[in-house]
Amino acid sequence: MRIILLGTPGGGKGTQAKLICDHFAIPHISTGAIFREKVKEGTALSREISSYTGTGQLVPDPITISLVEERLTKDDCKNGFLLDGFPRDKKQAEALDRIMNKKNKQIDFVFLIDVPKEMIVDRILGRRVCPKCAESYHIKYNPPKAPGHCDVCGTALIHRADDQEQIILDRLAIYNQTTQPILEFYETKGILHKIKGDGGIQEIFSQLNEIIEKVQKKLNRK
Numbered sequence: 001m002r003i004i005l006l007g008t009p010g011g012g013k014g015t016q017a018k019l020i021c022d023h024f025a026i027p028h029i030s031t032g033a034i035f036r037e038k039v040k041e042g043t044a045l046s047r048e049i050s051s052y053t054g055t056g057q058l059v060p061d062p063i064t065i066s067l068v069e070e071r072l073t074k075d076d077c078k079n080g081f082l083l084d085g086f087p088r089d090k091k092q093a094e095a096l097d098r099i100m101n102k103k104n105k106q107i108d109f110v111f112l113i114d115v116p117k118e119m120i121v122d123r124i125l126g127r128r129v130c131p132k133c134a135e136s137y138h139i140k141y142n143p144p145k146a147p148g149h150c151d152v153c154g155t156a157l158i159h160r161a162d163d164q165e166q167i168i169l170d171r172l173a174i175y176n177q178t179t180q181p182i183l184e185f186y187e188t189k190g191i192l193h194k195i196k197g198d199g200g201i202q203e204i205f206s207q208l209n210e211i212i213e214k215v216q217k218k219l220n221r222k
């Protein structure tokens with residue numbers, strides 16, 4: 001199963017991606033997470049990536065597309081994957097189509113998690129992440145068991161560098177400019193599903209899961 005999760009910054013893509021990937025045993029490929037790992041390497045490429053991610057700008061397509069293509073050639077993607085945060089513009093969507101065509105595969109589901117703007121800033125400002133294992137929390141909606149510490153490895157939680165109010169607003173503005181053409185692109189293919197993202201974490205996961213199971217049942221009957 002090959003899935004794309006689209007949605008505003010802070011809309012819950014990473015949270016839902018983790019639940020779906022655990023449930024269906026497919027790898028979670030987040031371009032944001034790939035970039036955050038690359039930035040830690042301290043190379044010239046790290047500095048270039050960080051000059052974009054640190055200000056909420058999109059990393060240029062040639063860098064992004066080649067990193068995604070490289071990731072999709074790994075063995076664990078043979079039976080499916082979930083892309084979180086990619087594609088983000090029309091050029092990336094077209095490049096993904098070319099990558100899939102080369103492999104003779106197709107994307108099965110594109111989900112748009114639609115969250116009202118007023119909820120987004122609250123979700124992002126309350127997010128805390130583990131700098132060691134990248135586990136993500138929310139101080140109100142998904143708190144760690146021991147306040148301020150990661151449930152998985154115990155490390156002290158931090159704010160993400162780009163989770164500051166002005167950068168959040170810039171990320172939202174960029175999202176609004178670049179995403180509409182992608183929605184049309186996947187709507188035409190008949191694989192776009194819009195999900196209301198203003199409910200609780202489990203409630204949204206149930207909606208996603210229900211659609212996946214319904215489509216799969218239909219395909220199995222053919």
Ligand code: AP5
Pocket residue numbers: 007008009010011012013014015016030031032033035052053054056057058059060064084085086087088092123124126127128136137138139141142162171197198199200201204
């Ligand atoms: P990326 O890491 O993809 O960031 P983003 O798209 O801004 O999305 P977020 O990670 O902020 O949010 P999310 O939707 O995953 O929400 P989450 O589940 O954490 O990208 C970072 C940067 O990398 C970009 O700005 C760009 O520079 C670069 N980049 C990435 N991809 C690129 C690409 N393709 N091309 C070019 N550049 C690219 O949830 C947020 C919070 O809300 C959490 O605290 C969570 O616990 C909480 N929460 C989640 N769901 C709920 C719920 N239902 N109710 C209450 N709280 C909830």
